[in-house]
Amino acid sequence: MKNFADQLVEKIRIMKNPTVMGLDPVLDYVPDHIIAESTQRYADPSKASSQAILEFNKALIDATSDIIPAVKPQFAYYEMYGVNGIKALVETIDYAKSKGMLVIADAKRNDIGSTAQAYATSILGKTTLSDGQQKEMFGADAVTLNGYLGIDGIEPFISLAKSFGKGMFILVHTSNPSSVQIQELELKDGRLLYEAVAEQVTDWGSTLVGKHGYSSVGAVVGATWPEQAKKLREIMPNTFFLVPGYGAQGGDAQTVKSCFDKNGDGAIVNASRSLMCAYKKNNSVDPKDFMMATREEAIRMREDLNNAIF
């Protein structure tokens, strides 16, 4: 059975690019001509909005699938458009996979027992339907999770990861300012909470370590907390890091540097807005050329990361 972490390491090495493109498509990000076209085609505004997002996503994938190894659709932005939005999400995932990209479902799910099982089935596995057949629903390669409920909430995902070569990234230290409110509470033994969570995550992932030394149970470690990232890289040497917060949130190549190991492996850095809205950065860019602007920003980010890491 393939191992998700191995796949990720290898894809990043081949492309020499530890970038994941976040697909967080609010309508404001979508170029006007795509919205106009979709509005003309679909009378239902929920359908028109969702299809505009899907077309935008497909173009972003076309613009980058040969240079970026993975995409990370953030479920919230699709759920916001209801049933049609979920349809656009499913089709975005299918399209990215058809172009050879790995798909990390940013859903931050967390529940227990049969409910955690249902989420795992939905996002990574196959659902048994009324005719007894099994069908993939979202079909992502990996998913983000929140570990507050302990192993009960993680176990069904680990089980599917073993059976189908899937992966997960569990929140350890998030990129936002208020992450410290809970995550940096000091424990009796001197550790901060996120360090204790890190140790649990390492333990939970111990049976899924691949040949490149990384587990398919990864961690979410924000780009905006370089000191914490450095400590985490030390205490969890076999854990792959998904690193949000580069770009719009203030993280840069220097702050994410400590997420990588000495060989330049072990982390993938997310950028959403800076890639999706690259065409908005410069007034001289015609919005119709958004694909080229995204591709150029992807190349700039790749060079930026490589210069810092190596």
Add this chain to the structure above:
Amino acid sequence: MKNFADQLVEKIRIMKNPTVMGLDPVLDYVPDHIIAESTQRYADPSKASSQAILEFNKALIDATSDIIPAVKPQFAYYEMYGVNGIKALVETIDYAKSKGMLVIADAKRNDIGSTAQAYATSILGKTTLSDGQQKEMFGADAVTLNGYLGIDGIEPFISLAKSFGKGMFILVHTSNPSSVQIQELELKDGRLLYEAVAEQVTDWGSTLVGKHGYSSVGAVVGATWPEQAKKLREIMPNTFFLVPGYGAQGGDAQTVKSCFDKNGDGAIVNASRSLMCAYKKNNSVDPKDFMMATREEAIRMREDLNNAIF
């Protein structure tokens, strides 16, 4: 503006029933005759499965809407059936509301900034579409959240709660066995982590306390941890508790008793399987009489709770 906690307190008082019916519909729960009918009507097995679930939910709501104040659909079980499942979820919520029930979306969402905003908009608010119009997507009255990311992840929900009279329940101590792994870590100051989270939740909810003394920012407190519930009832006197774990998970009226205040207010107890599958409890019940079995179990549970509380 109405206050969600006030609505909940009043509805429970009128019905003399602090029960919320969890709608966690795996196909195994649905009586065979409903599945057979749906399979006959819809060729697509994903559609047939989802419609069977919807029909089952509607019947359960019909059977109980005059005696149970609220329902709690668990999003995982609908997402498991993909786009058609989400459609069944939206229609379940609409139907419950049309019958006067309050709807608590059990989604345990957690994210930051614009993403938390997107989840809040999706579940409690209104989405602005490509034609500029605003449309309700899920339209729930309240949602469950995970506070690991701090106030950044909660603030958008609080804002909508203030504007639209909505509510939320933030995970404090969950009902599952492994909840202790993270939630009961001991802090330097002697508190356990869940107590620190409880204090944050109290703080976050301080501006949403209604006339009955309870905030629309509530807490999830598992029925299976009576000692912890007792402590939490003391340290968060203005926080309404959503209490899972009664019935199948081992909680009973005695273990949930300490979640209520001395007037019998302040908590609502969830039951999913024991209500949905009441018809399976006794071999002599014809599955076609599942509505009556659920109603009888709802009345039994109501009496059970009232006997313990008062």
